[in-house]
Amino acid sequence: MMFNLKSLLPCIASMLITATLFAGEINGKITIWERTSNEEDWRLAPSNENAVVFITGLEESSTKKKPLHHDQVNKTFSQRVLPLTKGDTVVFRNQDPFNHNVFSLSKAKKFDLGLFKAPVEKSIVFDKPGLVKIFCNIHPQMISNLLVLKNNKYALTKTDGNYRITGIPAGNYKLRVWVEGTKLTSKKITTAPNSQETHNFEIQVLRLPSSHLNKYGKPYKKN
Ligand SMILES: [Cu+2]
Known part of the structure; x- marks a missing residue:
């Protein structure tokens, strides 16, 4: 049996509106x-x-939202805890006039951004759910927890x-x-x-x- 997608559209739209309502x-x-x-x-x-x-x-959600920003300022991360949805991009921005080296050894995302400062920004896509603990390799007091979740209900x-x-x-x-x-x-x-x-x-x-x-x-x- 063939479905006419056009004829189904009002039906799908009303289902979505009902779910939202x-x-x-x-x-x-x-x-x-x-x-x-x-x-x-x-x-x-x-x-x-x-x-x-x-x-x-x-259901898992794959949001295509704008990148989140995570800053390094006064030798700290701007947020101690940052929840996000799997698939989200985080842009790391260094607001200090000297280098930081952001890295993580967590299973959900291992990465090492190396030394950088403005105007350089570095982005990471978090594609696996889990806890990603991030640190700076220069300043031990810099700690942040990125909690990557399967959906955006948080x-x-x-x-x-x-x-x-x-x-x-x-x-x-x-x-x-x-x-x-x-x-x-x-x-x-x-x-x-x-x-x-x-x-x-x-x-x-x-x-x-x-x-x-x-x-x-x-x-x-x-x-
Ligand atoms: Cu640092």
Whole structure:
């Protein structure tokens, strides 16, 4: 049987509009408790920022959106945590007047951008989901976490810990929370058409002093 694509177009359009109209929303608050030594009691962290809340079980999305920017400024990365969708491009820009060397040894994306500064910019396409920890080979304090996700249903918290994810079709999913230094926290959820649900999480993070090696697997030289 032959389908006339033109005759199906209004039907497909109305299905898409219906899906969008009945898409639900998930919101809530992430509260972070921290301990900075093995002895102390848990206490509320001064900020609930940099938690990534995301949904799995949805269809993967291949967004062709504009590249994201990730800057190096004052010997730090502009974002400690940057969530993105698989396939996204990140442009690394050095805003300092001296060189940085951005690299990652993570399985999800190994790369080494070498030494560079403005006006040179370097881009990387993140094509595999997973956590990509990035560092600078000169400055050990420069650490950033790129969390590459399978779809674009995610949110990054600010200090208040509030999040909101919209456009979720009705279905069964897992709602997950990632905070640096913790394992993933997950919760099964079922969303109904047009629903608006609140899911709050309390996350405990043990924040002990730590260090990492340079790109050659050696300790950083003390400046
Ligand atoms: Cu650097």
